[in-house]
Amino acid sequence: MGILDGIGQGFAVALDPINLLYVFLGVLIGTVIGVLPGLGPTATIALLLPLTYEVEPVTAVILLAGIYYGSMYGGTITSVLLQLPGEAASVVTTFDGYQMAKQGRAGPALGIAAVGSFIGGTVAVIGLTLLAPPLADLAVEFGSQEYVALTALGILLVTYLGTRHPVKSLCMAALGLLLATIGQDDITGTTRFTFGQIALFDGFDFVAVAMGLFGVGEILYNVEKTEKAQAIKTKLKNVWPSRKDFRDSSGAIARGSVMGFFIGVLPGGGGVISSLASYATEKRRAKDPSRFGKGAIEGVAGPETANNASSTSAFIPLLTLGIPANVVLALIFGALLVQGITPGPQLISQEPEIFWGVIASMYIGNLMLLALNIPLVGVFVQLLRVRSGILAAFALLVTMAGVFSVNNDSFDMWVVLLFGLVGWLMKKTGFEPGPLVLAFVLGSILETNFRRSMLLSGGEFSTFITRPMSGTIFALMALVIIISVISGIRKRRRRSRPATPGEEDLAATGTTAEPEGTPGNETTDEQAPPAESGVPRDRS
Amino acid sequence: MRRFRATAPAALAASVLVLAACGEDAAEPQAEGGGEPAAAEYPTERITLIVPYAAGGPITLMGQTVGTCLEEEFGQTVVVENREGASGSVGMQAMLAGGNDGHTIGIIAVPASATNPLQDDVGYTNEDYVPIAVGEVIPSVLAVGADSQFADAEAFFQYAKENPGELNVGVPGATTSQAMELRRMAELYDVEVTAVPFNGNAEMTTALLGGNVDAVFINSTEDVLQNIEAGSFTPLAVSPEEPIEYIDAPTLAQVGFPELVYSTSVWGFAAPAGVPDDVVSTLESAIENCLSKEETIETLGEQYVPDEFIGSEEFAARIDDIVEVYGPILQD
Numbered sequence: 001m002g003i004l005d006g007i008g009q010g011f012a013v014a015l016d017p018i019n020l021l022y023v024f025l026g027v028l029i030g031t032v033i034g035v036l037p038g039l040g041p042t043a044t045i046a047l048l049l050p051l052t053y054e055v056e057p058v059t060a061v062i063l064l065a066g067i068y069y070g071s072m073y074g075g076t077i078t079s080v081l082l083q084l085p086g087e088a089a090s091v092v093t094t095f096d097g098y099q100m101a102k103q104g105r106a107g108p109a110l111g112i113a114a115v116g117s118f119i120g121g122t123v124a125v126i127g128l129t130l131l132a133p134p135l136a137d138l139a140v141e142f143g144s145q146e147y148v149a150l151t152a153l154g155i156l157l158v159t160y161l162g163t164r165h166p167v168k169s170l171c172m173a174a175l176g177l178l179l180a181t182i183g184q185d186d187i188t189g190t191t192r193f194t195f196g197q198i199a200l201f202d203g204f205d206f207v208a209v210a211m212g213l214f215g216v217g218e219i220l221y222n223v224e225k226t227e228k229a230q231a232i233k234t235k236l237k238n239v240w241p242s243r244k245d246f247r248d249s250s251g252a253i254a255r256g257s258v259m260g261f262f263i264g265v266l267p268g269g270g271g272v273i274s275s276l277a278s279y280a281t282e283k284r285r286a287k288d289p290s291r292f293g294k295g296a297i298e299g300v301a302g303p304e305t306a307n308n309a310s311s312t313s314a315f316i317p318l319l320t321l322g323i324p325a326n327v328v329l330a331l332i333f334g335a336l337l338v339q340g341i342t343p344g345p346q347l348i349s350q351e352p353e354i355f356w357g358v359i360a361s362m363y364i365g366n367l368m369l370l371a372l373n374i375p376l377v378g379v380f381v382q383l384l385r386v387r388s389g390i391l392a393a394f395a396l397l398v399t400m401a402g403v404f405s406v407n408n409d410s411f412d413m414w415v416v417l418l419f420g421l422v423g424w425l426m427k428k429t430g431f432e433p434g435p436l437v438l439a440f441v442l443g444s445i446l447e448t449n450f451r452r453s454m455l456l457s458g459g460e461f462s463t464f465i466t467r468p469m470s471g472t473i474f475a476l477m478a479l480v481i482i483i484s485v486i487s488g489i490r491k492r493r494r495r496s497r498p499a500t501p502g503e504e505d506l507a508a509t510g511t512t513a514e515p516e517g518t519p520g521n522e523t524t525d526e527q528a529p530p531a532e533s534g535v536p537r538d539r540s
Numbered sequence: 541m542r543r544f545r546a547t548a549p550a551a552l553a554a555s556v557l558v559l560a561a562c563g564e565d566a567a568e569p570q571a572e573g574g575g576e577p578a579a580a581e582y583p584t585e586r587i588t589l590i591v592p593y594a595a596g597g598p599i600t601l602m603g604q605t606v607g608t609c610l611e612e613e614f615g616q617t618v619v620v621e622n623r624e625g626a627s628g629s630v631g632m633q634a635m636l637a638g639g640n641d642g643h644t645i646g647i648i649a650v651p652a653s654a655t656n657p658l659q660d661d662v663g664y665t666n667e668d669y670v671p672i673a674v675g676e677v678i679p680s681v682l683a684v685g686a687d688s689q690f691a692d693a694e695a696f697f698q699y700a701k702e703n704p705g706e707l708n709v710g711v712p713g714a715t716t717s718q719a720m721e722l723r724r725m726a727e728l729y730d731v732e733v734t735a736v737p738f739n740g741n742a743e744m745t746t747a748l749l750g751g752n753v754d755a756v757f758i759n760s761t762e763d764v765l766q767n768i769e770a771g772s773f774t775p776l777a778v779s780p781e782e783p784i785e786y787i788d789a790p791t792l793a794q795v796g797f798p799e800l801v802y803s804t805s806v807w808g809f810a811a812p813a814g815v816p817d818d819v820v821s822t823l824e825s826a827i828e829n830c831l832s833k834e835e836t837i838e839t840l841g842e843q844y845v846p847d848e849f850i851g852s853e854e855f856a857a858r859i860d861d862i863v864e865v866y867g868p869i870l871q872d
Contacts (some may be wrong), residue, residue, distance in 0.1 A: 143752035188738050189714035202628030340597050342742050455736045456708050
């Protein structure tokens with residue numbers, strides 16, 4: 001099937017009234033939780049997962065995808081108006097967005113963010129449309145060895161990219177890998193670490209683990225803070241940016257689209273890294289870098305474009321290889337698995353309506369978001385009046401009911417609560433659940449394929465290097481490790497720590513980068529020990 | 541929330557106890573009522589039909605199709621409930637816990653349902669359930685890719701014999717009938733290939749199309765038949781005793797392995813042991829009726845619904861055979 005036929009079929013699916021409704025619901029929920037600090041896309045998707053089992057698989061993914069890229073729009077609003085990022089990827093937007101708001105230019109800041117997000121999202125969907133089918137064709141050739149290489153690369157990048165404490169991330173990834181070994185072993189069929197409990201034969205349910213770590217962990221953490229409801233006083237007028245604003249930010253939007261697209265495809269990439277990278281690039285390219293941090297519109301347009309583009313392109317590895325690039329995609333992967341669909345190279349040919357339907361829904365969703373965001377910004381802002389305690393109680397109720405409904409098994413509810421406690425403790429101690437969950441998902445893929453490779457090659461380790469594709473990926477991994485070690489040593493000599501792109505900017509404002517999957521920004525202050533960040537922390 | 545946190549350790553501890561208790565309950569065979577006098581009427585209330593696999597697959601389709609039909613036959617609601625996990629053991633436990641008055645029945649997938657208790661303590665034995673009727677029979681097929689060097693089974697097995705362990709054959713899981721037949725092939729006939737376990741048909745199909753395995757030994761479900769028809773799979777041999785009309789290939793028995801006739805997935809219905817005999821026969825004839833209906837056959841696939849109905853006794857004999865053949869392999 002050609003791309004044109006495919007996309008035609010996709011629109012036929014996406015324009016189905018039910019699916020249209022779910023696109024709308026998705027982007028609406030996404031925007032709302034983007035606005036609400038504390039509940040990020042990861043937590044929300046984790047909480048809502050079980051509710052999607054009742055609908056068609058394509059509808060479920062359409063909804064979840066909508067929440068993901070929708071939240072990228074919504075997070076901007078509070079970043080600009082309150083210097084309070086609604087989700088992690090919008091942290092950078094606070095630098096210049098809030099300054100613009102102080103200068104009375106909140107309208108154009110939000111406007112350009114919405115326009116940029118729309119362009120970035122659309123560019124990325126077009127890229128996805130064109131690139132995914134050939135990539136899937138290529139992926140059919142992928143054997144176990146290539147999957148080993150890709151998942152190992154994924155785990156490496158997730159623990160390295162965008163994390164503040166590589167050692168802590170590494171610990172969490174190791175824990176995730178260990179957890180993945182629980183249950184029946186794929187290759188010999190023997191049971192491991194089940195203690196004779198039949199409920200553990202299939203290992204921990206991924207959905208329950210993710211809901212616990214992200215959903216319940218987040219809720220517990222937020223409740224502890226008993227935050228006061230916020231009221232907005234800033235008046236919004238002239239949301240549509242001026243012609244000069246467009247001229248100033250067009251370059252940033254173009255670069256942000258491309259950069260976001262490619263970073264999104266990387267394992268461990270996603271919103272946060274891409275917005276940081278875009279901000280750093282714009283600042284470097286600017287004729288007068290000192291404008292940044294004082295209300296430069298490029299500093300809003302670029303990152304907002306990039307985070308949206310990356311949240312779309314992150315679907316490429318999932319839909320073509322069956323490998324989730326970040327935690328949100330891991331959750332969507334889980335949703336598909338529960339529906340009896342294993343994403344992989346066969347998805348395009350065997351489930352074309354899912355593949356193309358989701359892509360088509362993204363075109364529609366981005367249009368809806370543009371329409372929602374420009375006129376309705378004022379309404380969304382009022383959501384901040386909702387008290388987090390009420391929200392938390394409600395969310396917990398939905399979670400518990402939801403997870404029970406998956407298997408009608410109360411065991412899963414205990415798993416959620418247990419991992420909720422773990423997640424809460426991790427948040428308090430500065431360990432990130434992201435690497436754990438992703439390593440948990442990728443771990444079983446890695447192990448099974450590694451052992452399958454050993455079977456196929458008759459126990460020859462060289463099989464990983466002699467096959468061209470897996471050899472290339474392993475070479476790439478070696479390169480990443482060497483570079484990071486060298487730069488780590490050099491940084492240490494300069495008595496600084498390894499920084500992700502744009503981290504200097506973050507440090508300057510007293511925030512630290514949060515990877516995908518740790519939505520609340522408020523945590524950062526307590527998490528980063530003063531000795532390490534070394535800057536005065538001025539945020540309230 | 542705060543209260544929860546304060547009591548969490550206690551609650552967790554309690555949960556462990558409760559769970560342990562549940563485990564014991566479920567493990568208790570529900571066979572006490574064996575051979576009791578028949579219930580005067582059956583069914584008197586709604587029937588729960590437990591499908592021990594995740595929603596969305598062909599087994600669930602069979603449950604729903606036959607469930608709907610039974611609803612018409614009996615005039616009672618039939619609730620189809622998916623209770624997946626542990627290769628069907630979770631669903632089996634749920635069925636046994638539902639009591640043996642015939643109002644809780646379940647689907648079993650043989651060989652898995654019969655071999656699970658041979659490998660691990662899964663909370664039931666093969667004496668804890670009564671097979672009622674076979675719904676679908678899915679044979680296995682040994683297939684190679686379109687550009688394979690092997691044109692027929694003879695060439696394939698000749699090569700395997702001369703190069704032990706060199707050919708990689710994908711199988712749908714480590715303890716599936718396909719994997720066990722390949723082990724028996726090595727043990728009984730000294731023809732050795734390397735069985736590479738995959739998760740389900742989609743992964744195996746990708747591996748074969750990508751040239752990463754030499755062949756697959758796979759359940760001949762709809763998707764596989766399509767691949768055969770499209771020419772991307774070449775069938776070399778099929779598993780049942782008798783040749784099957786919709787796959788153009790000899791049986792394994794015909795190409796020199798007369799004992800290898802067990803690799804067939806049989807999906808059927810069962811009830812907890814101790815269910816009254818007349819309830820079994822009521823269910824048996826109701827299911828037979830359902831399976832002879834045009835619309836059922838069309839939904840489930842003409843090729844998979846047995847032409848001749850397989851009832852309780854014959855199904856039970858078949859399970860005994862499988863236990864006898866596979867038992868020793870699984871226990872070493």
